[in-house]
Amino acid sequence: MAGRTRIRSVALGLLSVLAIAGLIALGAWQVHWMQWQDRLYEQGKIVAGSELATITDIEAGFEYGFDVNILRVQLNGFYRHDLERYVAAAMNGEPGFRVLTPFIEELGYVVLVDRGWVSEVDRAPQSRSDPRAPEGKISITGITRVNAVSRFNLLPQADLAKKIWFWFDRPGLIASLPTGLGETADGQAGLNAMLFVQLEPGGEPGDGRLPLVGPPEIKSGTVHLLYAIGLFSLAAILAATTVRCFWRRRRKARKTGHLPGSKI
Secondary structure (H helix, E strand, O other), X not given: OHXXXXXXXXXXXXXXXXXXXXXXXXXXXXXXXXXXXXXXXXXXXXXXXXXOEOXXXXXXXXXXXXXXXXXXXXXXXXXXXXXXXXXXXXXXXXXXXXXXXXXXXXXXXXXXXXXXXXXXXXXXXXXXXXXXXXXXXXXXXXXXXXXXXXXXXXXOOOEOOOOEEOXXXXXXXXXXXXXXXXXXXXXXXXXXEEEEEEEOOOOOOOOOOEOEOOOOOOOOOHHHHHHHHHHHHHHHHHHHHHHHHHHHHHHHHHHHOOOOOOOO
16 A cells, blocks of 8 residues: 555656646746847837848848848839738737738849738738739838748648648748749849848838738737746746645654555
């Protein structure tokens, strides 16, 4: 009987240690994300009104390992509106999509531009009541987004038939485009940019309302701090409960004379 009790105690102790370690690890991960989110937030405040870079500046910085996330950039070229792609995203609780359109930069780059948000009923271009779709050679300005949201394991795969993605899967989005896109007059293939560009308000010609363009959504890491505090608190509570449980078991065993390892 004492042997079984001891085995149960050891098993519960190990499970508690594993649970506490898991909670601490999750809390540390939330702290890491908080720090990363705060860096983005500070970058977002600095970038407003900063000078415009070119796509070659951005790509060169990316190749040499510089941080080129959340920088203002100007692109010159034209859109391929017939190749729109969509990433599922909600706005103010309403389901909808971010509209990503390939932009053929005059320097030979193919850049996926996040032109804004549309509701589910306005996903198809022909269904938009007040569309904005500038044609021909234009200049646009936006914010570089290298660290787009990654895919979570529970998210579904892309619906290629409807051109819908559920996360910012740059390689998958690029692979879905026709080959030869952005090819120059001398037959050189276009270069796929290593990032997205999020259009800034007023960043492209046209007076149409859709897609809706707002300032870049760069939030502070406060929510991750709250998650971390919650996880560390749970770890502390579980640790205190485990210690108290074992202390009470040992105290009871002393009273009855059945300490672990003693003979009955």
